[in-house]
Amino acid sequence: MMEQTMGKRLILLGAPGSGKGTWSKIISDGKGLPHIATGDLFRAELAAETPLGRKVKSFMDHGALVPDELTILLVEKALSDERAANGFVLDGFPRTIPQAEALTEFLEKCGQTIDMVINLIVDESGLIERTLSRLVCIKCGQPYNTMNMMPAVEGTCDYCGGDVVQRSDDTEETLRKRLEAYHASTAPLIDYYKERDLLVAFINDRPPNEEMRSRLFSMIDGVKGEA
Numbered sequence: 001m002m003e004q005t006m007g008k009r010l011i012l013l014g015a016p017g018s019g020k021g022t023w024s025k026i027i028s029d030g031k032g033l034p035h036i037a038t039g040d041l042f043r044a045e046l047a048a049e050t051p052l053g054r055k056v057k058s059f060m061d062h063g064a065l066v067p068d069e070l071t072i073l074l075v076e077k078a079l080s081d082e083r084a085a086n087g088f089v090l091d092g093f094p095r096t097i098p099q100a101e102a103l104t105e106f107l108e109k110c111g112q113t114i115d116m117v118i119n120l121i122v123d124e125s126g127l128i129e130r131t132l133s134r135l136v137c138i139k140c141g142q143p144y145n146t147m148n149m150m151p152a153v154e155g156t157c158d159y160c161g162g163d164v165v166q167r168s169d170d171t172e173e174t175l176r177k178r179l180e181a182y183h184a185s186t187a188p189l190i191d192y193y194k195e196r197d198l199l200v201a202f203i204n205d206r207p208p209n210e211e212m213r214s215r216l217f218s219m220i221d222g223v224k225g226e227a
């Protein structure tokens with residue numbers, strides 16, 4: 001079942017609600033690459049009550065964005081784990097140019113590079129529909145949605161049995177704000193990776209299906225990873 005992919009280091013970019021979590025998980029499962037999502041990293045540090053976790057919490061408690069330095073530290077920690085030694089799928093990072101530059105520097109120090117940056121393209125009405133339909137496991141972060149990816153038992157995670165709920169910030173108003181923030185800070189990343197010849201576009205215009213999965217996997221297999 002699992003296809004072997006050596007040394008693929010992938011980043012998924014896309015506006016909020018573009019399907020980054022869903023597609024990261026599909027790639028992670030299909031290619032045997034760890035899925036590194038900043039949301040999960042924050043949750044794990046909070047749960048473990050590490051000094052980093054306490055710092056993250058102090059920002060989140062005040063409704064502030066976790067600053068780049070902290071986010072970078074957490075991602076570098078995850079990338080240093082031996083599970084990420086042969087590749088990974090980064091989801092939700094980098095979000096800003098300083099984060100991208102820190103990532104490039106960190107990987108250079110490890111003698112590694114990013115192999116491909118996948119830019120998920122969706123139209124805005126699709127985005128709103130997708131965002132309002134999405135659900136998440138509050139325990140493990142597994143994404144679901146009411147359109148085509150419901151858990152087998154309604155409200156219960158297939159993987160960990162946690163509660164599957166709609167995120168309280170998944171409203172049309174917060175989505176509009178998130179889109180503005182995305183365009184201000186994350187969209188320049190598209191140029192950053194385009195200049196480095198790493199960017200590929202993936203039109204995510206339908207619910208995930210086998211044809212889209214094969215198309216994406218062919219793109220990923222087409223890049224030369226390190227053995």
Ligand SMILES: [Zn+2]
Nearest residue numbers: 137140157160
């Ligand atoms: Zn779960």
